[in-house]
Every structure is written in C-alpha cells, then in structure tokens.
Amino acid sequence: xxxHFIDDFAYKKGFLQRVDTGLKVILLILLLLCVLVIPxxxxxxxxxxxxxxxxxxxxxxxxxxxxxxxxxxxPFLLVLFSLSIFKENGLRIFLFSFLKSLISIxxxxxxxxxxxxTALSEFIKKLPAGFLISDIFSFLYxxxxxxxxxxxxxxxxxxxxxxxxxLKDYALLSGNLFIRSYERSERVLxxxxxxxxxxx
Amino acid sequence: xxxxxxIEIKNLNFSYDExxxxxxxxxxxxxxxxxxxxxxxxxxxxxxxxLCIAGLLKYEGxxxxxxxxxxxxxxxxxxxxxxxxxxxxxxxxxxxxxAFGPKNFGxxxxxxxxxxxxxxxxxxxPGFEERVPHHLSFGxxxxxxxxxxxxxxxxxxxxxxxxxxxxPVSKENFLKxxxxxxxxxxxxxxxLEVAVETGDRVVLLNKGTIKKVWNKSEVKSIKYLKNxxxxxxxxx
Ligand SMILES: Nc1ncnc2c1ncn2[C@@H]1O[C@H](COP(=O)(O)OP(=O)(O)O)[C@@H](O)[C@H]1O
Ligand SMILES: [Mg+2]
Numbered sequence: 020x021x022x023h024f025i026d027d028f029a030y031k032k033g034f035l036q037r038v039d040t041g042l043k044v045i046l047l048i049l050l051l052l053c054v055l056v057i058p059x060x061x062x063x064x065x066x067x068x069x070x071x072x073x074x075x076x077x078x079x080x081x082x083x084x085x086x087x088x089x090x091x092x093x094p095f096l097l098v099l100f101s102l103s104i105f106k107e108n109g110l111r112i113f114l115f116s117f118l119k120s121l122i123s124i125x126x127x128x129x130x131x132x133x134x135x136x137t138a139l140s141e142f143i144k145k146l147p148a149g150f151l152i153s154d155i156f157s158f159l160y161x162x163x164x165x166x167x168x169x170x171x172x173x174x175x176x177x178x179x180x181x182x183x184x185x186l187k188d189y190a191l192l193s194g195n196l197f198i199r200s201y202e203r204s205e206r207v208l209x210x211x212x213x214x215x216x217x218x219x
Numbered sequence: 220x221x222x223x224x225x226i227e228i229k230n231l232n233f234s235y236d237e238x239x240x241x242x243x244x245x246x247x248x249x250x251x252x253x254x255x256x257x258x259x260x261x262x263x264x265x266x267x268x269x270l271c272i273a274g275l276l277k278y279e280g281x282x283x284x285x286x287x288x289x290x291x292x293x294x295x296x297x298x299x300x301x302x303x304x305x306x307x308x309x310x311x312x313x314x315x316x317x318a319f320g321p322k323n324f325g326x327x328x329x330x331x332x333x334x335x336x337x338x339x340x341x342x343x344x345p346g347f348e349e350r351v352p353h354h355l356s357f358g359x360x361x362x363x364x365x366x367x368x369x370x371x372x373x374x375x376x377x378x379x380x381x382x383x384x385x386x387p388v389s390k391e392n393f394l395k396x397x398x399x400x401x402x403x404x405x406x407x408x409x410x411l412e413v414a415v416e417t418g419d420r421v422v423l424l425n426k427g428t429i430k431k432v433w434n435k436s437e438v439k440s441i442k443y444l445k446n447x448x449x450x451x452x453x454x455x
Contacts (some may be wrong), residue, residue, distance in 0.1 A: 136311050136351065168305075207307075210306050212294075214371075215294055
C-alpha cells in the first residue's frame with residue numbers, strides 16, 4: 020500500500036531533522052511539561068503556537084499535511100473534554116484543556132515526523148530505564164503507522180463510493196478509526212501475550 | 220500416526236457477551252505432530268476456538284496441553300499465527316519482532332542473534348533483520364510473522380487463515396513452508412484446498428459446534444467438502 024510514512028519528513032534536510040535524537044527527546048519532554056504547567060491565559064499560549072509554526076517552516080513540513088494529521092485526533096479531544104463543560108467554569112476548562120492537548124500533540128507529531136524511526140528506537144534502547152520503555156515506545160511508534168494506514172483505507176473507500184470527504188466526514192472517519200484501533204490494539208496485545216510478554 | 224494426545228478439549232463453551240454462545244460443547248483430541256484443519260463458514264467460530272486453545276480467552280470447560288490445564292508456562296509451547304500479520308509485527312525492526320518471543324521466554328542473549336538468522340533462513344527471507352515491517356509486502360509480512368513464532372520452537376502451531384490474501388504462488392510456497400515445520404498444527408481456514416492438502420484430519424465447525432470429523436482417507440476432494448458446507452450453511 021502506497022502512503023506517506025510518518026517519518027517521510029525525517030529524510031528532508033531541515034532544522035528539527037538536524038537536532039540530535041537524544042536532545043530532541045529531552046526538548047520534547049521539556050516543551051510538553053511547559054505546556055502542561057502554563058497558566059490559563061491566552062497570552063501565554065501564543066509563543067507556543069508561534070513556535071509550532073516556526074518548527075513547521077524550518078523543518079520543511081507542509082502546513083496542510085500537518086493540519087490533516089492533527090485533524091484526525093480533533094474529535095477524540097472534543098469528546099474527551101466535552102464532559103468538563105458541565106462543571107463550574109466548565110467552558111473555560113474545556114477550552115484550555117483542548118488548547119493544551121492540541122499544542123502537545125502538535126509537538127509530538129512534529130518531533131516524530133522529523134526523526135528516523137530506527138534512530139529513535141536506538142536512542143531509547145540506550146536509556147538506563149531499559150527494555151520495558153523501549154518496548155512500549157516501539158509499540159507506540161508502529162501504532163502510528165497502523166492508524167494512519169487504517170485511516171487512509173477508510174478514506175479511500177469513502178472516495179471510491181463517490182464521496183469526497185469534508186470536515187464533518189473526517190469526524191465520522193475518526194470515530195470509526197477509534198473503534199477499529201481499539202479492536203486492533205486488543206489483537207496486538209493478544210499477539211504480544213502469546214509470545215510471552217507480561218506486564219511487568 | 221503417533222498416539223500421544225497433545226491437546227485435549229473437553230466440553231468447551233465460550234461466549235463474548237454472555238448471551239450468545241460462539242462455541243458450544245466442543246470436544247476434540249489432537250495427537251502429537253498431527254495436523255488438524257478446522258473448516259467452516261465466516262463466523263463459525265474458528266478463530267475463537269484457536270484463541271481459546273492458546274489461552275488467550277477465558278472459557279468454560281477444559282483444554283489440556285500435554286495433560287496440563289492452561290497455565291503461563293504453556294505459552295512457550297504454543298505459537299499463534301494471526302490472520303493479519305500487522306497485528307503480530309509491532310516492533311520497529313524485523314529483528315526485534317523475531318527476537319521478541321525468545322527474549323520473553325528467557326533465551327540467552329547470544330543465542331538470540333543466531334536464532335533470528337536461522338528463523339529468517341527457514342522462511343526464505345535471509346538477511347531481513349534490519350528491515351522495517353511497514354515497508355514489507357503482505358507475503359513477506361506473513362513470513363516474518365511465521366518466523367517470529369518458530370523462533371522459540373513451539374511444539375504446537377495455531378495457524379489462523381494462513382493462506383488468506385496470498386497470491387496463488389505465495390500460497391503454494393507458504394503451505395510448503397508450513398508443512399516442512401515439525402509440530403502439532405491446528406489450521407483454521409475456509410480454504411478447502413488447504414484442508415485437503417495439509418490435514419491429517421479435517422473438522423467441520425458450524426455455528427460453534429463440531430458437525431463432522433474426517434480422517435485423511437475420508438477427505439476425498441474439495442468438492443466433497445464443499446457439499447458439506449452447502450448442507451450446513453453459516454449465518455452469512
Ligand atoms: N471480539 C469479539 N467480540 C464479540 N463477538 C465476536 C468477537 N470476535 C468474534 N465475534 C463473533 O463470534 C463469532 C465467531 O467469530 P470467529 O471466531 O471470528 O469466526 P471465524 O474465525 O470462523 O470466521 C462471530 O459471530 C463473530 O461475530
Ligand atoms: Mg477467523
């Protein structure tokens with residue numbers, strides 16, 4: 020199946036691609052922590068949004084491509100945080116959790132997109148925390164691809180039935196994707212357990 | 220045929236939702252180094268039966284492997300080939316996927332490298348260690364998935380639709396490969412050609428119950444089996 024691989028952009032020559040993997044991982048963790056702790060004032064979020072755009076431009080990732088990836092998870096976030104609306108001050112909590120998650124996910128995507136898969140897993144293996152982290156990490160990494168595959172297949176099926184997906188169709192597709200990926204994760208877990216994997 | 224019982228299934232019942240039983244009162248003995256093919260329509264319960272035998276689902280009744288009821292130590296004796304190889308290849312490199320089982324089952328680190336090499340040779344893909352699973356063709360993924368279970372030399376192979384979606388040539392080669400491995404094998408398939416070609420015995424499953432069991436000499440042809448499937452139509 021022909022499709023974009025998440026690390027396609029890792030082979031371009033851009034800013035994030037040049038940063039050493041180890042450094043990048045640490046940077047990512049720091050950025051995520053920052054986003055997590057920044058206070059709930061719109062002003063504080065602007066630099067992070069600008070930073071995202073700077074990363075995009077200097078790492079030569081097309082904005083539209085990036086936007087599409089991010090849109091896939093939009094509905095999940097909406098569902099996840101919509102519950103908070105019913106609380107006191109709910110709308111505010113909702114908006115900021117949403118913004119925080121969106122920025123965090125943008126960073127994760129950016130970093131993953133610009134890192135060669137093999138380089139990343141080599142790096143993780145060297146960490147003293149050892150094998151378990153690298154297992155989970157490798158698993159997550161591959162999971163990105165499978166999700167993407169699944170999404171592309173469904174999109175193609177929709178197009179082949181004469182419907183050009185609009186924004187609201189993307190919501191439908193991602194709902195569907197969620198169910199499929201849940202079922203898949205069950206099967207993958209069975210495959211792991213049958214080969215002796217245990218939750219340590 | 221050897222007469223030692225390898226797998227014994229007694230009064231097995233299973234349901235996913237505690238309402239409708241997907242497997243009903245299954246009784247079956249499987250002998251050492253025998254190949255048993257389970258045929259049946261889509262949804263007849265073939266995959267579920269394999270998952271129960273592998274101890275990957277909780278069921279009512281009893282499944283004994285070498286006389287023992289299921290326990291974690293038995294995992295090492297069984298290798299499960301999943302229908303979709305993408306479910307079984309979850310590591311970034313082919314090497315890690317094939318080494319995954321041996322590592323978990325406590326093989327020595329130094330041996331593992333050799334084992335991976337040997338396993339790849341056995342499935343006809345020598346030198347694939349550093350390849351990335353998502354760049355492989357479907358047929359190659361299927362072979363790597365097989366390599367990832369034979370790497371720890373299980374005595375029992377549970378193969379779910381092993382030839383599904385393979386081209387005719389790949390299918391023939393893959394069947395040859397499966398035949399060349401010495402183990403007790405249970406093959407779930409709706410491909411009657413597979414059943415005729417590989418089965419020492421063939422079991423017909425319909426809506427979760429065993430309808431018929433044939434010995435090799437009784438399974439005359441694909442057409443013969445097909446008649447039985449037509450007589451016992453599935454749900455779909
Ligand atoms: N994870 C699941 N949850 C609920 N029902 C399931 C699940 N997997 C399979 N089933 C149902 O169990 C029945 C048997 O399925 P399965 O064992 O996959 O059949 P087969 O492999 O012969 O096609 C089907 O009716 C199917 O819909
Ligand atoms: Mg099946």
